[in-house]
Amino acid sequence: MRITRVTTYSTAAVALVKIDTDTGEEGWGQTAPFNADLTAAVLHRLVAPVAVRLDDPSPESLSTEVVAACLKFPGSFVLRALCGVETALWDLLAKRDGKLVCELLGGTPTPVSAYASSMRRDISPEDEAARLIALRDERGFRACKIRLGDGTGRNLDASPGRTEAVIRAVRAAMGPGFTVHADANSAFTPDRAIEVGRLLHSGGPGHFEEPCPYWEMDWTKQVADALAGEVAGGEQDNWMPVWERMVREQVVDIVQPDVCYLGGITRARRVAGMAHEHGLLCTPHSANVSMVTLFTMHLLSSIPNAGPFLEYSIEEPGELGRLYDPALEVRDGAVAFPRETAGWGVVPRRDWLESARSEVTAQ
Numbered sequence: 001m002r003i004t005r006v007t008t009y010s011t012a013a014v015a016l017v018k019i020d021t022d023t024g025e026e027g028w029g030q031t032a033p034f035n036a037d038l039t040a041a042v043l044h045r046l047v048a049p050v051a052v053r054l055d056d057p058s059p060e061s062l063s064t065e066v067v068a069a070c071l072k073f074p075g076s077f078v079l080r081a082l083c084g085v086e087t088a089l090w091d092l093l094a095k096r097d098g099k100l101v102c103e104l105l106g107g108t109p110t111p112v113s114a115y116a117s118s119m120r121r122d123i124s125p126e127d128e129a130a131r132l133i134a135l136r137d138e139r140g141f142r143a144c145k146i147r148l149g150d151g152t153g154r155n156l157d158a159s160p161g162r163t164e165a166v167i168r169a170v171r172a173a174m175g176p177g178f179t180v181h182a183d184a185n186s187a188f189t190p191d192r193a194i195e196v197g198r199l200l201h202s203g204g205p206g207h208f209e210e211p212c213p214y215w216e217m218d219w220t221k222q223v224a225d226a227l228a229g230e231v232a233g234g235e236q237d238n239w240m241p242v243w244e245r246m247v248r249e250q251v252v253d254i255v256q257p258d259v260c261y262l263g264g265i266t267r268a269r270r271v272a273g274m275a276h277e278h279g280l281l282c283t284p285h286s287a288n289v290s291m292v293t294l295f296t297m298h299l300l301s302s303i304p305n306a307g308p309f310l311e312y313s314i315e316e317p318g319e320l321g322r323l324y325d326p327a328l329e330v331r332d333g334a335v336a337f338p339r340e341t342a343g344w345g346v347v348p349r350r351d352w353l354e355s356a357r358s359e360v361t362a363q
Contacts, residue, residue: 001025001056004363006048006085009348009356010040013319014290016348016356017043017084019051019092027092028348030291032080032260033320040359043081046070048361051085059089059266067263079238079263086264087295091343098342100298101265107301109345111334114312115143115181117287121150121158125169133173135314140333143179143309145209146170148196149187153213156187163196171203179309181232183209190222201229207254207283209233221251230254235285238262240270247274254307258285259295268299276305283307289328290320294344297335310335322352 005020008031015036017029031039050069051062063086070078094104102109116135118128132144146166150158157163170180182200184193193211200208207230212219214236224231232254237243238261246252257271272282282305286296293312300306312330321327324346326338338345 002363003051003054003057003085003089006043006051006361008040008043008084008359009353010037010359011319011356012037014323015040015043015084016291016323016353017088019085019088021092025092025096027088027090027095027343029084029087029089029091030260030295030323031084032258033288033290033292037357039077039080039084040357042077043084044359044361046073046078047081047085052361052363057089059086059093059264062086062089063263063266074239076238076261079267080260082263083260086266087259087291087344090265094344095342100337100339100345101343102298102301102337105265105269105298105302107298109301109337109339111336112297112300112310113143113308113334114141114330115145115179115309116141116314117145117311118147119287119313119315121147121162125162125166128166129169129173131314132170136174136178139330141330142333143181143206144170144174145181145183145311147185148182149184152186153189153216153219154187155189155192164199167196167200167203176204178204180204180206181209182206184211186210186213188212190219190226193219193223194226197223197227197229197231201227207232209256210235217246217249217251221249224250224252232256232283234271235261235287240267243271243274247271247278247280250278250280252280254281254283256283256285258292259299260292261285265295265299269303272299272303272305276303281305281307283309283311286311286313288313288315288320289317290323291344291346293328293335294338294346297337298344319352322349324348
C-alpha cells in the first residue's frame with residue numbers, strides 16, 4: 001500500500017486530513033487545532049511529501065521518517081501537522097480490519113469517565129462553582145478542573161485573590177468526595193505554587209497541573225517534591241528527549257501528553273509507555289471537543305496506566321463542535337465511543353468540509 005494523495009480541509013481553527021491509497025482505501029485524521037491553516041501549509045511542505053514516498057507506511061514508520069526528514073525543523077508545527085496524517089493512517093488501518101482504533105490498539109471501547117474542564121479565568125469563583133454544580137447534576141460528572149493564576153511564572157492572578165477564592169468556592173460546592181483538579185498554565189514560581197498546591201490538596205482529591213513555566217522543569221520538580229498531592233504536566237512538550245528527562249527524573253506525578261501537539265497516537269503511546277515503566281499515570285491533555293478528545297479516548301482505552309478521567313471541555317465548542325457526526329456526549333459522567341463507522345467511529349460533516357479551504361499533495 002502507498003499513500004497517493006493527502007488532502008487537507010483547513011480553517012484558522014482546525015484542519016481535517018484525508019489520505020487515499022493505491023489500494024482504494026481512505027482514512028481521516030486531524031491536525032492540532034488553532035492556527036491550523038498554518039499547520040496545513042507546513043503539512044503540505046514538509047509532511048505530505050514524506051508520506052507519499054513511503055512503501056507500505058505504518059504509523060510508526062511515518063512518524064520516524066517525518067521526524068528524520070525534518071531534523072532542521074524539530075518544532076511544534078511539524079508535529080502538529082504529522083498528527084493529521086498519522087491519525088488518518090490509524091483510521092485507515094482500523095477500517096481495513098473492521099475495528100475501532102482502540103480495538104486495533106488492544107483496547108476495549110467501554111465508556112470513558114470524564115472530568116468537566118473549565119477554560120475560564122474571567123468567571124467569578126461563585127459563578128464557576130454554580131455552573132460546575134449544574135453540570136454535575138445534569139451530566140453526572142464526578143470530577144472537574146478549574147483555572148488558577150494568570151501569566152507565565154509571574155505569580156499574577158486574573159483578579160485579586162481569585163486563585164484562593166475559586167479553590168475554596170469549588171471545593172465547598174462540590175464536597176470532599178468530588179475530584180477537583182486545578183491548572184495554573186505556567187503561572188507560578190515554586191514558592192507560590194507550593195502555597196497554592198497545599199491549599200488545593202488539603203481539600204480533597206485532584207492534581208495540580210503545570211504549576212510553573214513548563215520549560216522550568218527544576219521548578220516543577222521542586223513543587224512536586226514538596227507537595228503530598230499529585231502534580232501533572234507535559235501538555236506543551238513534544239520533543240522526546242524532554243519527555244525522557246521528565247519521566248526519568250519524575251518531574252511530575254502524572255504525564256499529560258497531547259496527542260495532536262505531540263505528533264499523533266504513536267508518539268503519545270511512547271510517552272505513556274515510558275511513564276508506565278516509571279510508575280506514572282497518563283492523563284492526556286484534550287482541552288477541546290475537536291477530534292483530539294476522540295483520539296484521547298482511544299489512547300486511554302489502550303494503555304495500562306491510564307488516569308481515571310478523560311479531560312472534557314465544558315466551554316462552547318463553536319466550530320470545533322461541528323466537525324463530525326455523531327458528536328461526543330457526557331452521560332452519567334462518561335463518554336461512549338461513537339460507532340458510526342470503523343476507525344475513529346465518526347464521519348466528517350460535509351457542510352464543514354465544504355466551508356473549509358482544501359489543498360492536495362499527490363504522489
